[in-house]
Amino acid sequence: MNVSFIVAGVVAILATVMVIVQRNAVHALLYLIVSLFALAVTMFLLGAPFVAALEVIVYAGAIMVLFVFVVMMTGAESSRVEPRAWIGPSILGIVLLAELSWVLLFAPAAAGRVVGQVKGVSSKELGIALLGPYLVGVEIAAFLLLAGLVGAYHLGRRHSPPSLPKEGA
Amino acid sequence: MNPVLFAIALVFGILFFAAFVIWIERRFLALVQERYGPNRVGPLGLVQVIADIIKILTKENWIPPFADKGVFVIAPMIIMVTVLASFAVIPLGPGIVASDLDVGLLFFLAMSSLAVYSVALAGWASNSKFALLGGIRAVGQMVSYEVFMGISLLGVVLQTGSFSLVAIIEAQRRLWFCVPQFVGFVVFFIAGLAETRRIPFDLPEAESELVAGYHTEYSGFKFAMFYLGEYVGITLISSMIVVLFFGGWLGPWLPPFLWFVVKTLFFVVVFVLIRGSLPRPRYDQLIGFGWKLMFPLALANLVATGGIVLALAR
Secondary structure, X not given: OHHHHHHHHHHHHHHHHHHHHOOEHHHHHHHHHHHHHHXXXXXXXXXXXXXXXXXXXXXXXXXXXXXHHHHHHHOOOOOEOOHHHHHHHHHHHHHHHHXXXXXXXXXXXXXXXXXXXXXXXXXXXXXXXXXXXXXXXXXXXXXXXXXXXXXXXXXXXXXXXXXXXXXXX | OOHHHHHHHHHHHHHHHHHHHHHHHHHXXXXXXXXXXXXXXXXXXXXXXXXXXXXXXXXXXXXXXXXXXXXXXXXXXXXXXXXHHXXXXXXXXXXXXXXXXXXXHHHHHHHHHHHHHHHHHHHHHHOOHHHHHHHHHHHHHHHHHHHHHHHHHHHHHHHHOOOOHHHHXXXXXXXXXXXXXXXXXXXXXXXXXXXXXXXXXXXXXXXXXXXXXXXXXXXXXXXXXXXXHHHHHHHHHHHHHHHHHOOOOOOOOOOHHHHHHHHHHHHHHHHHHHHHHOOOOOHHHHHHHHHHHHHHHHHHHHHHHHHHHHHHHO
């Protein structure tokens, strides 16, 4: 398990670096998928096959939509990313890195406890946890998604004058 | 059996089966259209596909100068890898399965959502307008149809209580799921047609408007991968239908593995006959059909199944 864990971790880091250094937005997206794959493998090795599968299903679909947006926004030929676009994400990344280093360096006992507790979580246990103690969180997420859905519908609705015949009529 | 040997045998077996499916399609389509189809090479034309493969392998491995080379080469590989990987969780008979994953069904869904990348990236990397239009159409179609493909299967999962495909087959000993989950079966079948981009869902490669859609710029071996990938996909969806709704290897008299092959072949032939008989809809009709009819149907089926399972459990 350790070897595959290390391989998956290294692949995740390398792929994430490639996401940042790629100038072509579509290539960056491809590396983002690879990075998410590596994370899915990590999840699987940590005993959460359900989360691993969902990670691939959900993110693969999500990034596909992102791909369409990249093509629509930038045009098929010139999907270039300006280096300046990375300033904000880098700051956030540095904050996360600092947090991780702090946990590993100054609270190794806590980190060790988390890593040591590896045991399989079945999809049933996950479902019971989500619809039991974390029900409020799930409902809030559902509210957010519904708001997003309504917003997208509002933005995407047709602005045609009422005199035109409706399509399909 | 050694798992590595088994995996190799599985991959080659499936590729041969897919080549056989190509022959079935060409002969059956010919039958529908009152032609003979390929009948010269070998008995009944069975070796025709081998001849085609040899021809296509000896062609020049050409990449258009305006294409994005790396992605252009990767795209056809993705479809082969994802479709073949899906077979890892499909039980061909009792004990004949590469990996009886606890989340087998989710693995299949994950792989089928990755297959979209192949088509989309092929369309983008070709850097030509027909290919790009085909790729974008494929994304819209496959992402939409994937949503209720997953939901249509949840009824089966509810009745079984497991995502494992072996458990799903074992749960059908008394009654095949095509009876209690008839709605789920119909929705999955239609979504499966859309996922394999077959007529009537072949808008990504509609030849009357987009030349050949996403694989316009492809030739030689890379085209062959798309072509064979389509037939491996048909085999995959057929075997998934058999596993989920028609009892997998279960059946009287014949050995289990043979039952599985016979049932899969039946659905392959249904796929071919559908191609021979249906026209191609407009794109907005296709998306509207998916979201306005299939999606609510799948949801209603899920709610009804959930209610009944809950009521029976009380």
